[in-house]
Amino acid sequence: MRQFFLRLQFLMLCLSLSASLFAQPAIQWQRTLGGSDEEYVRSVIQTADGGYLLSGRSASPAGFDKSDSLRGRVDAWIVKLNAAGEKEWDKTLGGIYGDDLGKVAQTPDGGYFLAGASYPGGGGDKAETSETGELWVVKLNATGNILWQKQLGVENYYNAGVRDMKMLPDGGFILAVGAQDIGGYDNLNQAFLMRLSADAKVQWVKRYDGLQPRDAVSVQCVSLTSDGGFVLGLETTYFEDHPDVYHIVKTDAQGIVQWKRVLGVLEDGQASVVRSVSQTRDGGYIVGGTSKALAFSEKSERSLSTDYWVVKLDRSGQKIEWEKTIQADRPENLIDVLELADGFVVVGDSESSNTGGLDKTEPNRGVLSTWLVKLSNAGQIMWDKTLGGSFYDTPNASTATRDGGFVFVANSASPVSGDKTEPSRGGADYWIVKLAPENLPLPQTTLRINAGGPDFTTATKKLFIADKYYAGTDRTSSIASGDILGTTNDVLYRSARSAPSFSYNIPVQNGQVNVTLHFAETYFGVPGTKGEKGGTSSRRFHVNMEGSRILTNYDIFAQAGGALRANQVTFPVMVTDGILNIDFLTGAADQPRVSAIEVISTGLNLAPVADTYIQAAQFLNTNFGTSSTFEVKYSSGDISKRRASYLKFQLPAQTPVISAKLRVYGHNHENNKGILLHAYGVNDDSWTETGITKQNAPAASTASLGFVAVNDVYQYYEIDVTSFVKAQQQSGETLVSLLLNDPSNQNTRLIFNSKEAGSNFPQLVIQTTNSSARLGEEEVLVESKDKQPSIVFPNPVKDHFTVSLSPEHAGPISFEMINAAGKSRSVPAPQNIKPGENTELNISGESFHTGIYLLKVKSDAFTEVVKVLVAE
Template sequence: MKVSANGTKMWERIIQGTGGAEIYDIEQTPDNGFILGGVSNQRAGGDQTEDSSGGDYWIVKLNADLSIAWNNVLNTLFYDNGRGQNTFTDLTQTPDGGYAVLGYSSEPGLGDKSEDAHNESADFWLVKLNASGTQVWDKVIGGAGNEFDGSIASTSDGGLIIAGRSSSDISFDKTENKKSNSDFWIVKLAPEYVTTTPTTMRINSGGPEFTTATKKTFVSDKYYSGIDRTSSIPSGDILNTTNDVLYRSGRSSPSFSYNIPVVNGQVNVTLHFAEVYFGAPGKKGGTGSRRFHVNMEGSRKLTNYDIFVAAGGALRANQVTFPVMVTDGVLNIDFLTGAADQPRVCAIEVVPVSVTLTPVADAYVRGGSYSVTNFGLTGSLEVKSLSTDPAVNRAFYLKFQLPAQTPVVSAKLRVYGRNHENTKPISLHAYGVNTDTWAESAINQSNAPAASTASLGFAAVNNVYQYYEIDVTSYVRARQQAGEALVSLLLNDPNSRNTRLIFNSREAASNPPQLVIQTTNPGARFGLEEVFSEAAEKQPSTVYPNPVKDQFTVSLSPEHGGQISFEMINAAGKSRSVPAPRNIKPGENTELNIAGQSFNTGIYSLKVKSDAFTEVIRILIAE
């Protein structure tokens, strides 16, 4: 029933079969229809198109006009009421347009249920439906006792979270003993596959959310662990940056870590530092007063790092960038006490350079008498080719989910395996497949889609177990530019060598197939703060006098070259070109005049840009 804001009935819709049914959950769907979940104890008839067997899940999808789009009874075809029944409790919509349906069941693996209940007791029974209501998979979750009264929700990482009650001790999926007769039990399920778009993560360590003059947002401090202690100064000019606020605060304690979730692949990690205590006006110390270590992914990146020395003094911003490979979905950064005092960091930036995808589906197919056999759930992928005997022939298919709205710079396919018959190098070729509708559990030689392209490239596979790599950039980029979210590839030997190659599938225990996508140029630098890092590696230009009024001199670095230009940037990030004389020469003095350009008093950044590099100099315009 739909009621208005004041409670007046607007319409009603009755969904019924031949007996009894109850609705336990309803949600509006993106197409302005509804998804309903409940239980049914009735034979097929009316709106119900399948028999239920003594209590089963009944899921009904309504269109926007309240007509039935589809309905699905999820049952076990099991009539022993001594084992209880299937009880629906909750459902949630999933990011792929499908539905996760939750309840509990003590029945065996029959009908729509693929697993027996643990110890013949009630367990959570989770069923995944696609957008059309077809069952995709199901899963039993529980211990040796009873699990019941479950609720489910989709999570931001594409996974699911279940909350309910459990009377089980440690057993099966349960990792803790109950404290009383029954306790709350929360279970987090990982995504079916990673579809997360690689994104830049910026963290203001020890401080609140902050947006820089160049529109970079550093989120408030998060993902840290260890000794929870921060330090800050209320004010003060920080040189070498237009974002003083970012460098006044920091996380500082004898030992702390950051564990930042990222997409697997290579990332560039930039650490932002400023020494705001040792050597600052009115404070003791300087060189050697603070020296600490930094590890990333268990590897030492900085040893006895001295912010004061690296930045050239106190109250000066400094950045250090490292390329890091992440393989477990979490970037680990450890700050450790070194030779003096304790570590301190002001901000952290994590910029993805590449992302490593694993297949959402893979399978090999075989000809001859095996042409209708499915090999999709095995731990291996095979290739063999013999023109005179179709039964020998094997090839395999891979399907990957592309990261959304992330430009592909390059794409390398990697498969782990070897030549299992001899030491000869056998050419393994990759082909593009434009048809992505094939299913891992159903594909065979008879229904497998044909290649849509010529060979994209090949790898020579010998008898050594290793990853073999093929460049498939052209095809992956073409599919992404066509708006496709999936990419399928066929791997085959076109040369009839009658030699068997075996590779790990995604079901193998380790080393699954990979599609390594480079998303940015690893050498690229963006934004004002990165300019400082680049210029710091070269002999810098200088400005005098500073503070300036109308006219000042820039002593140019001899490392500039080609066309040279000047730009003034205010604290809000707005820029204005500064007229410069002709025939500017690197290594010489250049006179600039800003009279009549209406610059207000305050701190500015002078950007000096040439064909060789770009640098930024902090200046103060006085009255």
């Protein structure tokens, strides 16, 4: 019986480990970057274009990944990568001795702000000479060229350095600074916050004391809080050699202390050192660091060595909601805690092997490896992951990414080994690793978000989910009551996300989506509020979608026709990376505000689940499934030259296909003639990418579905395959296989990118809904089936037409025309419009093209839509 239970325990342990391993995020890509000597990476940010900027220092001359020669002994080294991790540019910056611009942020104009330590001396890129060692701040443009630079000091202190930096909503910066007291006892370290304007003018400097007199105080990290203030982590060391503790300080926007919190015990040998602190989405705080402490009143688990210790505080910063000691058998060093959608990722390094009963489930790859631990929102370990090569790979910074994953940067001296796929360039290099989202929410064809508010279901049973997928300055506003004209869904418009800048990064299926933004002005022009005197031009802001400007200085008050009125705009957007990016940016006045967002998919870009080619003769049994290309060629005289390609796509479930087009990117490899590429349907979907050969490939099941002429120009070539895709779906198939071939025996080689190519993948572009059918999606519309409708005549309409208004309208009445893409435009109307009477509208100067439109008639009573045809 005892052996049975031992076997059962072993089985449960294996199942537990398997579940943990299965949950780990995959490496999307990684890059090793460096020169022939030593590099030390200190920070990483994701840039507005989806790429990444790394900053640190380098002792290497030009060579390998480093383009510039040294200025001094050690210089700042900045590297810009694109979204796929490929280097776009790098810059070396420094003086004749040594400099460090280890902290970086992107500015609203697309440039970069860097801050760090400046060693004594000038020369090189430095415009000023420092005698005592000061802060050096540099503004770069989008391509890395210096726009301006300054050296800053802290009065009566020397050897200043930047420990952390964050950009502020007004374009300025907050710097966490450490410096030494010129006249103090033993020149102890001191901690400061320094607030800079956007052009690096010092606005104020505040110093923060230790827990007792004569403490050495070092500031480790700073983060912004939702009230405009700051929370910082201090490392406080008693002069009498007492141990460190977590020392958390919360300040207001002027750096004035509001509260403090000490976490740790004041006993020798039980040091606890804070490394990360930030405010969480629920208004509390997450604190991370390392601890040697035994269990005590606020720490439930005993540290065996130097372990990760993570603490979740409530909104007041005083009450512990949960805390977790994360253990292994050797020392660990925590460097960051990232908040993700469903918990927290702890980033650090480890010397430990995996030892039964502890929290580390994977062995180190080398001497020092990166160790990641995922915690749930309640502090429970969900998985852990060890990454690195055979020597040492120690992380120094990390950041969450807009797709729901994250990246970390490490100092790496490992060769190709373990998880490292690229060799070391020199003694130590930058190593950046991009981790995929664990469970990216399944893309939906319809998604509605109540910006700044909770779940809300409209009168027409449409669910707007609670606010999510946002990033940037986390600030919302709402009013408790108030009648919002033009809608029955008042609750939806009373809340909003409103801040100087923020974004939404929404998982969607690739393809075209209609995005509707809902607005209502609930501050400017509202009687009885501080903004009562405001009106037109009081709030003007910009909106970008997928990197393109779609609204410039948008004025909610003007567009809606006053305060407390619902208004919405709709735009068709093409999404190719699975994430819809919407950026709200400060414009000419005040700050952006949005009440709700709707995303309705009208078409999908499906990537292949498998693609490859086959070849005859001596390649009869050769599989080409891992190739970055697939090919087509047919020669009647030489069978060894014959090639054909196969692609397989997964159709979306329960989404009727209206049209389907196959798009492949490539060219005629041999000449500039237009060679006809044909597509055929294949009923047998059992072939696999790594198993198919000429010997076992399924035959075509249909005649040619269509063709396209492929010439020597690299581009997408498109073939309509609607008939086969619709037939497959209607017969209950969820997979679609297609064969590409040249039936004309033109003996010419066509080469196309496969899904392994890294860019310009094959696509099956399908339309799933009629993009002009907006009636069912307009959340401001009230179903009017029980109301007498308005009537348009004549219909088709030209420059002028008449609307016989429903007598059930009430209050001010407005008109909008919505085109097939869902974009709306107001129609000028006469004054003193009365319900139940005829109103003539004139659209002669509005440049409406021929086609079907929806005329939206809005009043305080209800909103209705009438379909009209605009004729020539």
